[in-house]
Amino acid sequence: MANYTLNINGKSREVDVDPSTPMLWVLRDHVKLVGTKYGCGIAQCGACTIHLDDNAVRSCQLPVSAVGDKKITTIEGLSEHGDHPVQQAWLEVDVPQCGYCQAGQIMSASALLKNNSNPTDSEIDTAMDGNICRCGTYTRIKKAIKTAAGNLS
Amino acid sequence: MTLLKTHIGRRAFIKNTSLASGGLVLGFSFLNSCKPEQAEKMAVREMPKEWFEINGYLKIGDNGLVTIMSPNPEIGQNVKTSMPMIVADELEIDWKDVIVEQAPLNTNLYSWQVAGGSRSISSSWQSLRMAGATARQMLKQAAATAWQVPVEEIRAVEGVLTHEASGKSAGYGEMASAAAKEAVPEEINLKDRSDFSIIGTSRKNVDGLKIVTGQPLFGIDVQREGMLIATVAHPPAFGMQLKSLDAEAAKKMPGIRDVFSITLFDDDFKRSAFHHTAFNTLVAVVGESTWEVMQAKKALNIEWEKAPSASIGMTMFGNDMEVNYPAGLENTTTHREQMEALNAKKGRVVRKDGNPEAAFKNAAKVIERSYTCPFLAHNTMEPMNFFAHVTEDHAELLGPTQTPEWMEPAIAELLGLPLEKIDINMTRQGGGFGRRLYGHFMIEAAAISQKAKAPVKLVYSREDDMSQGTYRPSYYATYRAALDADNNLTALHVKTGGIPESPLFANRFPAGALDNYLAEDWTIESNITTGAFRAPRSNFIAGAEQSFLDEVAEAAGKDPIEMRLELLKKAQENPVGENNDYDAERYAGVLELVKDKSNWNASPTGMHRGVSAYFCHNSYVAQVLDIAMENNEPVVQKVTTAIDCGIVINPDAARNLAEGGVVDGIGHAMYSAITFKDGAPEQTNFDKYRLIRHSEAPKEIETHFVDNGIDPTGLGEPPFPPIMGALANALYKATGRRHYHQPFITDRPPIVG
Known part of the structure; x- marks a missing residue:
C-alpha cells in the first residue's frame, strides 16, 4: 500500500x-x-x-x-453540468442505447476534437476504433462528433 | 375511441393503490398546489414531498409533476422512455412534466417484467394505455365532483382540467388528492390514434444526461455502506468441475475477507433454463476492492477435474423436460464433423407439403448449399454483476437482469426465504441481447452475501463473462431448391440443426409459398451451455435462407426482390398448408418499401447491393446493403431498412435500435466467433474475440417504417437477423465470392461470379 x-x-x-x-x-x-x-x-x-x-x-x-x-x-x-460540446452533441443526436460505453466514447471524442477541431471520417475512425459499442451506435457517434466539431468551429 | 374494461374476469388490471395504502393522501396541502407552468419554473424538477399514487404506474405530485414507473428492464432498447410515453399520452400530460422511475419487481402490479422476445411494448401496450387513461378519467371525475358539473364536460389537456361553461380549471396536481380517492372506473375510453400527442413523436432518452455525465446508473456502479466486492472462479473448460480448493495464499492477500466455494442448486431443484449454469459449484473471493479480489483470484490454488455426464430435470414455460449434458471436453473441429455427419442423414421431419421427392427427381436444376455459424458470446459491454444483501429474514437484490420475475423463485429456494422477503430492483443495464435472461449471477451474488454475511457486489471479469457459457448455439443448415425447365421454383428442402438446438422455423416463409416443401432438423447434445441471443435461431437461419434465395434467384435469372414478391403473392393468394405463421401481405410490404427507398432499380454507380427480408417477433424487416470496393476491400457504405412493427412509439429511438441491429448483424456475421479446444473457449477477451468497430460500421443507415396503425409488435430483435443475408448477398456482388460460413472474415470461398 x-x-x-x-x-x-x-x-x-x-x-x-x-x-x-x-x-x-x-x-x-x-x-x-x-x-x-x-x-x-x-x-x-x-x-x-x-x-x-x-x-x-x-x-x-x-x-x-x-x-x-x-x-x-x-x-x-469533462464539464460542470454536462454542457461540454461533445456531451451536448451526444444529447442532440440521442446517441446512447444501453449507454455503458458512452463515457469512454465521449472521452475519446473530446480528446480527438481538442487536438483536431475538424476531423475527417477517417481521422474519426482512427481515433475511435479503440472504443467498442456493442449496441452498434457507431453511425450516431460519428454524427455527434461532427455536430460537436461544427459547434466548436 | 376504444372502450376498455378495467376489470376482466376476477382480476382488476388497475388497482387504486392509494386507497389500499391510505396514508398517502394525508397531509396534502392545497397551498402547494399549482399548475404545470408554475412547476416548470422550479429550479429543480422533482416530485414534492406530497404526492398521490393513482395506480401502480403513476404518481401525481401536488405541483403537477407526474412520476411514471417504467416496469420493464432497460437493456438499451429504450423502453424506459417509450413505455412511460404511452402512459403519458393517455394521461394527457405534457412530456416535460414527466419524471420516469424504474419500477421494482412487483408481480402484483405489473405483468411480464421481462426484457425478452421483443415483447416489452407489445405485451404492455394495452395495460400502459389503460393506466394513463384510468388516471385521466379519475382526475376528470374529481374535477366534476369538485365543480358539481357533468364529467363528460371536463376536458383534460396537457395536465390541465377545464370546464368551459363555468370557466373553471385546475392542474392535475390540484385534483390529485381527490382523484386518488375516486373509485376506479369500470370502463375507460382510450384515445384514437389520430389524437396521440406523444406516441409517434421522437423523445430523447430519459437517462441521456445521466449517461453523458457518467452518473451511477448501472449495476456495476452500485455502492453501499459496508459493501464488499466478490468475484468467482469457475472451471476453465466445459466438462470440468471443482475438485479441491487451497485458498491459503489468496486469503492472506491485502483486502481479502474470505474465500469459499458455493453451490447454487441441489440436484433435485426443478430449475428452468434461465436458472441453469454449467458451473453449479464455484469459488468465491470476497474482499474490499475489485482490483484486490481480481489479484487474489490469480493466487487461488484450485484443482479441477472432469465432470461426469448429467441429466437435469428442467421446466420451461410449464413444460417439463430432461436435458442431457454429456461428459467430455469438446472441440470445435469435432463439432463441425459431428454436424456434417448428422446433416447427411435423414432428420426429424417437421413439415412436409406436396411431394418434394418427386419435384427434386423431376427438376431441371437442383441447387444445394450448406451454411454454418459458430458459437457467440453475448459480450454485453457491462459484464455480469449483481448486488445482494442477504440477512436472516430478508434479501435485497439490485442490478442488471432481464428476468427478475423468473429469478425470484430460484433465489427464494436457495436462501430458504419466502418470495415476499425478497426484493429485486433493477438498474439500467449495459446491454442485454438475451444474456441477462439467465440470472445465475443473481443467485451467485445471493449465495455469496449469505455466506459472507455482508452486502456484496459480485463482478465478473471480461474473461469470466466470456468463458461462462450461455452462448449463441452453433448451427448448420443445408438448403436444396428444385427449378423446372422454365426456372420456376418447384420445391425447397431445408435440413438444419445445431449444438445443442435446431434453428428451424418450419412454418415461416418460404413455407406456404411452395407446393413442395420439406423441413427436417436434428440436434447434438453438448455440455457447453447456450442461451437466447438477440433473435434466437433467426439470427442464423435468416441469413442462411436469405443467402440461399439469392442464389436461387440468380439461377432462375430473376431479380431477387421480384422473386420473393412472386412467392409472397402465391402465399397470399393461394397459400400451401395451414400453419404458416406470417402475413404475406406485410412481408411483401417491407420488400416494396425497401425497393422504393433504396432505389433498387437504379443502383448507384460502383455499389454492389444485396437484399434480404425476414419475419420474426411478429415484425417484418427488409434490408438493402450497399458495398463499394475500396483498395480491393469490400466496405459497407449504406444500409436501407424497411420495418413493419406496427405503431412506432418513439421514432428516432426506434431508428437507433434498428441501426444497432444492422451494425450488430454485420459485426457478428463478419467477425465474431467462440471456438473450443478441450472444452475451453479459445477467446476470452476482446484481443481474440473480434467485435465490429467504428471503421467497419456502415457509413450510412437509413430506416423507414411502414405506417399502418397496427398495434405495436417487436422491434429489438427483428432488424438483426436479415442483415446477415443482405451482407452475404452484397459481398457476392462485390467480390464474386459466396460466403457460407460465419464469421465471413475467416471464410475463404472461391470466386464463382
Whole structure:
C-alpha cells in the first residue's frame, strides 16, 4: 500500500492503494467516481477512457503509481453540468442505447476534437476504433462528433 | 375511441393503490398546489414531498409533476422512455412534466417484467394505455365532483382540467388528492390514434444526461455502506468441475475477507433454463476492492477435474423436460464433423407439403448449399454483476437482469426465504441481447452475501463473462431448391440443426409459398451451455435462407426482390398448408418499401447491393446493403431498412435500435466467433474475440417504417437477423465470392461470379 495525491477533475484526492492498482479501479472503488467503466481490463474496448493531461488513455492499463502530478479528467469532470460540446452533441443526436460505453466514447471524442477541431471520417475512425459499442451506435457517434466539431468551429 | 374494461374476469388490471395504502393522501396541502407552468419554473424538477399514487404506474405530485414507473428492464432498447410515453399520452400530460422511475419487481402490479422476445411494448401496450387513461378519467371525475358539473364536460389537456361553461380549471396536481380517492372506473375510453400527442413523436432518452455525465446508473456502479466486492472462479473448460480448493495464499492477500466455494442448486431443484449454469459449484473471493479480489483470484490454488455426464430435470414455460449434458471436453473441429455427419442423414421431419421427392427427381436444376455459424458470446459491454444483501429474514437484490420475475423463485429456494422477503430492483443495464435472461449471477451474488454475511457486489471479469457459457448455439443448415425447365421454383428442402438446438422455423416463409416443401432438423447434445441471443435461431437461419434465395434467384435469372414478391403473392393468394405463421401481405410490404427507398432499380454507380427480408417477433424487416470496393476491400457504405412493427412509439429511438441491429448483424456475421479446444473457449477477451468497430460500421443507415396503425409488435430483435443475408448477398456482388460460413472474415470461398 502507498499513499498517492492525485489531481482528479481539478481536485486533489488522496488514496492509499497498492501501486499496481489501475486508475480505473482507483476511480471506481476508492474515489467513487463510477462514470469510468470497466469493459475488458486489457485496453481493447475503450470503456475506461479518461484524459491524462489532454490525452485519451485507457485507465485499466494505467497504474496509479505512473500518474504522478499529471491531471486526470474523467467523464464526471469533462464539464460542470454536462454542457461540454461533445456531451451536448451526444444529447442532440440521442446517441446512447444501453449507454455503458458512452463515457469512454465521449472521452475519446473530446480528446480527438481538442487536438483536431475538424476531423475527417477517417481521422474519426482512427481515433475511435479503440472504443467498442456493442449496441452498434457507431453511425450516431460519428454524427455527434461532427455536430460537436461544427459547434466548436 | 376504444372502450376498455378495467376489470376482466376476477382480476382488476388497475388497482387504486392509494386507497389500499391510505396514508398517502394525508397531509396534502392545497397551498402547494399549482399548475404545470408554475412547476416548470422550479429550479429543480422533482416530485414534492406530497404526492398521490393513482395506480401502480403513476404518481401525481401536488405541483403537477407526474412520476411514471417504467416496469420493464432497460437493456438499451429504450423502453424506459417509450413505455412511460404511452402512459403519458393517455394521461394527457405534457412530456416535460414527466419524471420516469424504474419500477421494482412487483408481480402484483405489473405483468411480464421481462426484457425478452421483443415483447416489452407489445405485451404492455394495452395495460400502459389503460393506466394513463384510468388516471385521466379519475382526475376528470374529481374535477366534476369538485365543480358539481357533468364529467363528460371536463376536458383534460396537457395536465390541465377545464370546464368551459363555468370557466373553471385546475392542474392535475390540484385534483390529485381527490382523484386518488375516486373509485376506479369500470370502463375507460382510450384515445384514437389520430389524437396521440406523444406516441409517434421522437423523445430523447430519459437517462441521456445521466449517461453523458457518467452518473451511477448501472449495476456495476452500485455502492453501499459496508459493501464488499466478490468475484468467482469457475472451471476453465466445459466438462470440468471443482475438485479441491487451497485458498491459503489468496486469503492472506491485502483486502481479502474470505474465500469459499458455493453451490447454487441441489440436484433435485426443478430449475428452468434461465436458472441453469454449467458451473453449479464455484469459488468465491470476497474482499474490499475489485482490483484486490481480481489479484487474489490469480493466487487461488484450485484443482479441477472432469465432470461426469448429467441429466437435469428442467421446466420451461410449464413444460417439463430432461436435458442431457454429456461428459467430455469438446472441440470445435469435432463439432463441425459431428454436424456434417448428422446433416447427411435423414432428420426429424417437421413439415412436409406436396411431394418434394418427386419435384427434386423431376427438376431441371437442383441447387444445394450448406451454411454454418459458430458459437457467440453475448459480450454485453457491462459484464455480469449483481448486488445482494442477504440477512436472516430478508434479501435485497439490485442490478442488471432481464428476468427478475423468473429469478425470484430460484433465489427464494436457495436462501430458504419466502418470495415476499425478497426484493429485486433493477438498474439500467449495459446491454442485454438475451444474456441477462439467465440470472445465475443473481443467485451467485445471493449465495455469496449469505455466506459472507455482508452486502456484496459480485463482478465478473471480461474473461469470466466470456468463458461462462450461455452462448449463441452453433448451427448448420443445408438448403436444396428444385427449378423446372422454365426456372420456376418447384420445391425447397431445408435440413438444419445445431449444438445443442435446431434453428428451424418450419412454418415461416418460404413455407406456404411452395407446393413442395420439406423441413427436417436434428440436434447434438453438448455440455457447453447456450442461451437466447438477440433473435434466437433467426439470427442464423435468416441469413442462411436469405443467402440461399439469392442464389436461387440468380439461377432462375430473376431479380431477387421480384422473386420473393412472386412467392409472397402465391402465399397470399393461394397459400400451401395451414400453419404458416406470417402475413404475406406485410412481408411483401417491407420488400416494396425497401425497393422504393433504396432505389433498387437504379443502383448507384460502383455499389454492389444485396437484399434480404425476414419475419420474426411478429415484425417484418427488409434490408438493402450497399458495398463499394475500396483498395480491393469490400466496405459497407449504406444500409436501407424497411420495418413493419406496427405503431412506432418513439421514432428516432426506434431508428437507433434498428441501426444497432444492422451494425450488430454485420459485426457478428463478419467477425465474431467462440471456438473450443478441450472444452475451453479459445477467446476470452476482446484481443481474440473480434467485435465490429467504428471503421467497419456502415457509413450510412437509413430506416423507414411502414405506417399502418397496427398495434405495436417487436422491434429489438427483428432488424438483426436479415442483415446477415443482405451482407452475404452484397459481398457476392462485390467480390464474386459466396460466403457460407460465419464469421465471413475467416471464410475463404472461391470466386464463382
